Amino acid sequence: xxxxxxxxxxxxxxxxxxxxxxxxxxxxxxxxxxxxxxxxxxxxxxxxxxxxxxxxxxxxxxxxxxxxxxxxxxxxxxxxxxxxxxxxxxxxxxxxxxxxxxxxxxxxxxxxxxxxxxxxxxxxxxxxxxxxxxxxxxxxxxxxxxxxxxxxxxxxxxxxxxxxxxxxxxxxxxxxxxxxxxxxxxxxxxxxxxxxxx
Amino acid sequence: xxxxxxxxxxxxxxxxxxxxxxxxxxxxxxxxxxxxxxxxxxxxxxxxxxxxxxxxxxxxxxxxxxxxxxxxxxxxxxxxxxxxxxxxxxxxxxxxxxxxxxxxxxxxxxxxxxxxxxxxxxxxxxxxxxxxxxxxxxxxxxxxxxxxxxxxxxxxxxxxxxxxxxxxxxxxxxxxxxxxxxxxxxxxxxxxxxxxxxxxxxxxxxxxxxxxxxxxxxxxxxxxxxxxxxxxxxxxxxxxxxxxxxxxxxxxxxxxxxxxxxxxxxxxxxxxxxxxxxxxxxxxxxxxxxxxxxxxxxxxxxxxxxxxxxxxxxxxxxxxx
Numbered sequence: 110x111x112x113x114x115x116x117x118x119x120x121x122x123x124x125x126x127x128x129x130x131x132x133x134x135x136x137x138x139x140x141x142x143x144x145x146x147x148x149x150x151x152x153x154x155x156x157x158x159x160x161x162x163x164x165x166x167x168x169x170x171x172x173x174x175x176x177x178x179x180x181x182x183x184x185x186x187x188x189x190x191x192x193x194x195x196x197x198x199x200x201x202x203x204x205x206x207x208x209x210x211x212x213x214x215x216x217x218x219x220x221x222x223x224x225x226x227x228x229x230x231x232x233x234x235x236x237x238x239x240x241x242x243x244x245x246x247x248x249x250x251x252x253x254x255x256x257x258x259x260x261x262x263x264x265x266x267x268x269x270x271x272x273x274x275x276x277x278x279x280x281x282x283x284x285x286x287x288x289x290x291x292x293x294x295x296x297x298x299x300x301x302x303x304x305x306x307x
Numbered sequence: 308x309x310x311x312x313x314x315x316x317x318x319x320x321x322x323x324x325x326x327x328x329x330x331x332x333x334x335x336x337x338x339x340x341x342x343x344x345x346x347x348x349x350x351x352x353x354x355x356x357x358x359x360x361x362x363x364x365x366x367x368x369x370x371x372x373x374x375x376x377x378x379x380x381x382x383x384x385x386x387x388x389x390x391x392x393x394x395x396x397x398x399x400x401x402x403x404x405x406x407x408x409x410x411x412x413x414x415x416x417x418x419x420x421x422x423x424x425x426x427x428x429x430x431x432x433x434x435x436x437x438x439x440x441x442x443x444x445x446x447x448x449x450x451x452x453x454x455x456x457x458x459x460x461x462x463x464x465x466x467x468x469x470x471x472x473x474x475x476x477x478x479x480x481x482x483x484x485x486x487x488x489x490x491x492x493x494x495x496x497x498x499x500x501x502x503x504x505x506x507x508x509x510x511x512x513x514x515x516x517x518x519x520x521x522x523x524x525x526x527x528x529x530x531x532x533x534x535x536x537x538x539x540x541x542x543x544x545x546x547x548x549x550x551x552x553x554x555x556x557x558x559x560x561x562x563x564x565x566x567x568x569x570x571x572x573x574x575x576x577x578x579x580x581x582x583x584x585x586x587x588x589x590x591x592x593x594x595x596x597x598x599x600x601x602x603x604x605x606x607x608x609x610x611x612x613x614x615x616x617x618x619x620x621x622x623x624x625x626x627x628x
Binding site: 194198236239240242243244246247248250251252 | 350351
């Protein structure tokens with residue numbers, strides 16, 4: 110009976126190869142998802158500055174602190190568009206803003222995500238990611254950037270930077286997330302600094 | 308006996324050089340193949356991040372501007388980084404976006420995309436002085452330590468090549484376009500030969516031209532037959548957005564090498580080779596897209612690879628019909 114069931118199943122898949130493929134893909138996606146949820150990394154990390162975790166870090170020892178300790182916390186997330194590297198003045202607004210930030214926000218209270226878009230025509234995504242990584246290394250060193258920047262190899266954040274480089278402000282006091290597109294105007298800069306310093 | 312042997316060796320060398328020259332640059336040139344001889348900058352090192360300008364000297368040292376880390380770099384013949392100078396800023400020897408590079412016998416001349424004027428360095432990359440120009444530089448050709456030819460990007464000044472002395476004083480002006488064209492349409496790349504002949508490749512028109520030292524037009528050539536270049540409105544201004552020709556350089560025999568832009572069959576990779584009389588001799592294709600080409604005093608060709616992370620040096624092998 111059991112043998113027969115397998116035979117039927119085999120026939121089913123043989124006659125409907127698409128279903129079989131879909132089934133295989135489903136299993137692969139589940140396995141991959143489990144792996145990513147447990148210990149997989151979404152992006153490669155460029156270590157900008159090695160340092161010992163500080164007492165007032167948002168995350169310490171690799172674990173999230175309790176909700177209470179997150180109060181009065183603010184964070185900046187820069188989503189940097191790789192296309193802006195091709196026109197260095199496009200990143201001037203970002204750099205000017207960065208250099209004016211309070212020192213905590215120049216280091217551990219800011220994160221960066223570098224997004225890039227490579228068309229199929231341009232070929233191997235792996236090589237492209239390595240080129241992006243190298244250019245980022247040059248940019249970080251030449252401009253003395255202190256916060257960590259991840260390269261978004263799997264294009265998770267591309268949609269957030271369709272208009273170019275952006276900064277997102279996370280303010281736990283106000284329970285607020287805001288997004289600003291570079292170049293920032295005077296009013297936007299004042300608003301962000303108000304959020305950060307209040 | 309020793310003298311005769313020496314003479315024989317010299318004769319053999321001379322004959323082989325003559326034959327090679329004939330072979331390489333004969334009029335019946337039909338194909339050029341590229342053989343890579345050097346690659347500077349890999350994915351893993353920190354030699355180059357986004358190179359822009361390149362020039363070599365008689366000792367085959369390679370000098371490169373790198374826009375990503377605001378620097379001017381010197382490499383040896385094997386591609387090892389010997390020295391690097393520059394940082395972000397607007398002071399002496401500092402850059403906001405280092406770009407074009409050319410050299411005289413003793414000095415290197417570097418332009419910045421956002422700062423008018425030309426930085427002058429010696430071959431050890433020590434900053435010497437700055438030639439004060441009022442306008443941003445679009446293209447540059449160093450004729451001698453005392454004379455530099457410049458195309459500016461200033462509106463109203465396009466259509467002219469300015470010849471400056473080493474103090475930044477205009478010696479003469481050459482009008483290559485007398486009619487008033489719309490914005491960017493007359494922007495060019497150019498080169499000048501030993502006789503003072505000027506070769507132009509228009510960036511946004513299908514036009515390559517040669518003028519003699521007196522400013523008389525000798526010929527004009529259209530290679531792509533594309534008609535009028537499309538333009539689009541950005542904010543309130545209408546500008547062309549597809550580059551026809553990106554760069555033009557001469558080799559030692561006077562042949563003209565023109566790098567095609569977006570409208571070529573292989574965009575930013577096709578190089579058109581023209582004779583002194585403007586005849587199209589052949590076209591060859593670079594392995595990767597490039598923003599510029601450079602040919603040194605030994606006719607090696609330099610171009611971009613890996614999106615500006617790598618500089619490639621090629622030997623050009625010509626095949627005659």
